[in-house]
Amino acid sequence: MVTGTGKAHLARADRLQKATGALATAAMAAMDDELPWFGQLSAQDRSWIGLVAQSGITAFVDWFRDPEAHSSMPTRMFGSAPREFTRVISLHQTVELLRTTIEMIENTIGDLLPEDDVPVVREAMQRYAREVAFAAATVYAQAAEMRGAWDARLEALVVDSVIRGEADESVRSRASALGWTGTANSEVAVVVGRAPSSDTGGTNVADAVRHVARESGADALCAMQGDRLVVVLGGTSKPVETVQRLTDFFGPGPIVVGPVVPDLMAAVTSARAAVAGLRAAPAWPAAPRPVQADELLPERSLSGDGHARRQLASDVYGPLTLGDGVLLDTVSTYLDSGGSIEATARALFIHPNTVRYRLKRVGDLTGYSPASPRDAFTLRVALTLGRLLNPDPGSSIL
Template sequence: MAAKGHKARAERLQNATGALATAAMAAMDEKLPWFGKLSAQDRSWIGLVAQSGITAFVDWFRDPDAHSSMPTRMFGSAPREFTRVISLHQTVDLVRTTIEMIENTIGELLPSEDIPFVHEAMNRYAREVAFAAATVYAQAAEMRGAWDARLEALVVDSVIRGEADESVRSRASALGWTGSGTANAGTAGSAEVAVVVGRAPSSEPGSTNVADAVRHAAREAGADALCAMQGDRLVIVLGGTSKPVEIVQTLAEFFGPGPIVVGPLVKDLMSAVTSARAAVAGLRAAPAWPGAPRPVHADELLPERSLSGDGHARRQLATDVYGPLTMGDGVLLDTVSTYLDSGGSIEATARAMFIHPNTVRYRLKRVGEITGYSPGNPRDSFTLRVALSLGRLLNPEPGAGVL
């Protein structure tokens, strides 16, 4: 007898679905201000989901055991773009509005003896619908996250390979890249970019996504970041900072053991291949300087990079270091060359050149001012020696200009 009564209630509820769906759309339009601003197509999608939900509730009400998956399947009638049209918060508002409408309307459509049974079923069903909505949005978020990760890897790979163009800039913008960071946002000339390369961290089950952590930490430090794993190395493209080494010091924990090389600053993402080339060459040459700081700027590795076969580093040393020393009468070139050959002794240099030691000191000071490398510093003297050797190889005629 109870089963027969339940079947009758289900039939009466089935007959009321059309009126309930119409009332649901009217309630949404009345109580949800944002609903009326949607396009006709978007509203039709939502109406389809509402109709599907009410129909699914009736089927579930008729036999909960046979239709236990109905709450989850009700969102299947909506296209994937549904999650982009309205937020999870708005979806909750829709569900709440629909349930309230059914509770307020059901008394006009069904006999009074059916109301307690329908209300009890609605409470159970609403809980399942809430979980179903959360599942739909969680799956959509995971799909977007996976797509964003692939897109980000594509952008970083294009930068490394020197194929950055307007399409790459557009893709980076879709990922939230502005190139201006946060601390420098709105500052003219602040959109500088540097590429950072280091060893990839060892992957551990359950570890936090490195790319997400890097972007968050960079944002906290006032910079934009794009991040990608490329084999055994981690590549980060930093934007919106004039002090990338300081930013990378806060990101060092995300790299694996070994050197971290920061490429030179360039004006924008389109020019980032120059920074990437220097950073990658620096990572390859870094083992030749065991005492290098971590992180280290690629320009600090110019001698090691030149020895490892980096033609750009060779030309930079010959042009920026050797070239200025050949200008004029070439006395600075002769002085620093003699100083290095004399084992760094000012007195021995003065005797070899028949000049006063103070003259040697003055000339060495000028060398440091012109080149940025102090001959009295062991590291700088090594760079100067390599630069002089490269300059003589590339340009054997002093004063004639560097090739």
């Protein structure tokens, strides 16, 4: 049985329902007058917003009539909007729409309803507006979460294409959609290290890597691939300096930086060297962190990396075979003599200063100084590989 108070409330709700058409028309007019960006939207977008406004006003009337029976109305009112609604206007603009509509209703109901109805409706509108604001925030949060999940999958696909050497114009387009600003001539380097522990959260790590790289003036694409973390850096000719700021986001163990290549299309060369370097890095426990893949050439060659073998043979052994081959004989004898200049001079029947001069020439030609233990090891491996790959010094390196 409906009491007198209940009948009065239902009558008030009926009067409010009759005014919904006028309220919706006034809401659209208020948006057009008070929000400059609203008039710049397309007719279709404005019609969708009008539909949401009409739905919201109708939902408010139903909720006002029976709040318990229509408690989900504030959330359901956005169901009439297409999925693209959140891409058309921002959350800030949505709040402006809600504020404009609520202010319009509060200023208009005095002309549409009896004086006794106005305070009750205004109080109800304030309660309802709070629920609508929470509903709007939920809609945008869900949309952002979906976009974040999609972006993460797209980013993983781009990084996988780079690793597998399948980068083409479509990969560049996808990278651009993810915020990659590198031009066709933007230098790129691939970085590979162990993935952080599972409790760190892969998505948060990727966001942090991109943020720090951006602060360093570089682009970054990041993806987890099993137990390794792969970062593609762009727009930087000194990737090691950038990676030094990213080391905390990797798991324990080596971090290998591939060589710099001209653009994203050539990034497979950098990726291949970085992956091979990560596999070979345990053979050099004292390696810096991060370490460049080219610093691991001897370890990479010993672990089966054919590219590293050919690089050592052509870039280190090859130059030493030019001319009369005295540099090759000198450095070979120096290494066999345990790094002794005097022993080398006696073995070659030359003055020690001549040995020093020739060793300096070796360093200038190859970039490796025989006097450095680490460089001497690289030279030893390069000479061994050069002789295996090119038994005849007069022929070209395979």
